[in-house]
Amino acid sequence: MFSRILSYLVVFSGAWLFTSDVMADNLAQDTWYEIDSANFHIVTNGEPNSVRRLAEDLERYRAVALSLLGAKDDGAKLTIYAAADRESYAGLVGEDLSELTNGLFDTTAEGSYALVNLDGRTGERQLEAREFLFHEYTHFLSYNGTTTHYPYWYSEGFAEFMSTMTFGPGNTYDIGAIPGERAMTLLYTSPVPLQELLRATVHNTPDEEKGRIYASGWMLAHWIIMKSGKAEAFKQFVADYNNGADPVKALSKNLGMSIEEIEQVYNDQFREGRFQLARGKVPASFESKRPKVRTMSGEEAVVELARFLVKSGYNTHGVHELVEFAEREELYSPELSAVRADAATRAGDFDQAARLLAQVAPSDRNQFWYQKAQAWLWLNREITTMGAGRDKAALKGARDKFVQLVNSQSDEAMNWYGLAISMQMLGYPKAQYVEMLEQAYRRAPRELHIAQWLAQELYERKDAQYFAEVAQPLMLELTDEAEYNQMKNMLAEMKPQLADGSKAQSQIQGKASVKDKKSAGAGGSTKATP
Structure with a gap:
């Protein structure tokens, strides 16, 4: 099986696989806008009124898609990075990906996001930005908060099918073009x-x-x-x-x-x-509201762009270019130091991360962005220190910070995941840290390393039904042959217990109602108090 200690580092830094020589500081020279609607947060350097109209179409599309899919509206707000043109898009995703794609979607333990090239100019063809946005949002609706997998052909084919939805008079829509x-x-x-x-x-x-x-x-x-x-x-x-x-x-x-x-x-x-084609009506419950547009300051834009580059790992060289631009234009901020510290932690340069966080004034150290960067620095530094050399006080400090993060940002899986790791390393009883791990899984069931760790814990405690629920969809994500085969063997080993459990369940059906176990994340009100 995979190394659990190694997986902690992989999940935090594994996205750092793409590099590019695209100059990201060109991005920061543009004017950037935030466009907020009920269900979308769009960051763009495109023409703001045009993007606002796209946001209005996205809200209308969302209402129809939820109805057609029978999907649950969990209120999750999707962040979209909408690049004005191919050059801007390349600055975000790197030169290679910009040649192959005009839009991307990613669901991670730090939340989901989509990207789109508004200009759509790749090679010789000009494409519709709204189609990219509808396509990527279909992925969000299909995959957000669920472990259901669709075959590659259907996942992309269905997103293409939905992407050509158009709206006509009388609140109608057409689909199937x-x-x-x-x-x-x-x-x-x-x-x-x-x-x-x-x-x-x-x-x-x-x-x-x-x-x-x-x-x-x-x-x-x-x-x-x-x-x-x-x-x-x-x-x-x-x-x-x-x-x-x-x-x-x-x-x-x-x-x-x-x-x-x-x-x-x-x-x-x-x-x-x-x-x-098929024609239908936008649900009568849909209310069109004008999205809000706000011009971002230069400091805000630099931090937002740098944070995206660090989180996504698509164009990691761009962070250094953004920092140089911020220093040159006097746009450097304490929050940018925290973003740089996050980047250094992911790269394993813990001393540099500590120096960057030390530059943040004490008055700013209660901010979420500082607390998160420091918690992951402290935890990752101890993960890479073996045996007696580990600093227990630092681990306890990381644990306490993750408790604060969970209690203030309970919807982010990475906060729960960090808490589970720190509790395990501090020697907490298995039941206690696995409970935190389950909270991470509920929020990011498709995050590979969270699911792998939970599957291993469930296998060890012989919880056959729960193990199968986690392991079966996980097998569709595993690309390492050894890991896949081991998970397959573990499932096969659990099959007799699964069969026994099914028989027992059929015997009690109709005799008693089973209350659902209260989901710690259902209302976002659960507090962590290890």
Whole structure:
């Protein structure tokens, strides 16, 4: 199994895999705006009134999408970084990713965010920014707070299907139009062979082939949703897929068609080239409200951009460039020191992180941004110190800071995760630190290392049902063959207990009602008091 101690460092620094020579200080020279609506926080250097109109469309789209998906509205607000043009987008994500993408979505233990290139200019084609935003927000609605996985082709194909939603008079919407980019891909290449499409993953698909997966996935998703009459049966396919079924066999079984019959329909649809539209009404409960626009100060913009570069890891060299710009333009702030300390901690330069935090005046040290940077510095420094050399006082200090962070920012999984680690290292009883770990998992069930640690703890305490709930979706995320095989073997070992548990549950159904265990994060009011 993976090294638990190593995983603590990996989850905090593992995103630092991308580097770029794109000059991030060019970003800070622009004027940046914050655009706030009920459910979106947009940071942009684009034309603010245009982006405000996009925010209004996003709110309308959200209302329709929640209704169509039957998704739960948990009130989570998505942050979107909307770059005005390709150069700005490259400054955020690096040159390589800017050539391959026009939008990105990431869900992390520090929260979810989306990025979009408003100009959409990649290569020779000009694309619609609103389509990127609708696409990325579909991912947010599909994945936020859930462990359900969709096959790669459907995840991207369905997001493409939703992305072309348009709004008309009388509060109507149309859906099902052909995405221009994907139509061109299909015309200039060809659909991916069906079995290859069904087994495609983001890891086994070369970058140059991903556009074909998006386009072919859209075409198959369009047929399933609009023409097949098998949308309900497809839900069981998703359940089987999440339980480890072979995607080709599972689709054939659940649609009640041979794979050859499905492929015939799939290819016929491409040859015909006709895709029907559907029209509906925006939910009557939706109220359109004008988003607020605020011009960010130079200091705020530098900190926001630096924090994003550190958190995402896409263009890490840019932090140094932003710092140089801030010093040159006299825009340096104490909060920027904390962001730099966070970057140094992730890079393992703990002495530099400590020096940077020492520059922050005592009057600012009760701020959330300082407390968080210091807590992770203290914890990571002790993680990398083995045996008797560990400073127990520093660990207790980190624990106390994570308690404060949890009690003031209970929705952020990383705060709970840091608390669980510090409690384990201080020798707390397993039940107590695992309870904190569970809180982290509830808030970020898709964060790989949190899920791996929890799965290991559940395996060790022989909680077969809970272990399976965590381990089964986790296996769809694991790319390391040894880790995958070990998790598979652990699941197989637990199967007899799972079967016994199912029998016991069926015997008590109808005799007694079981009260749900109170979720510590349900109302955001739980307090940590280790």
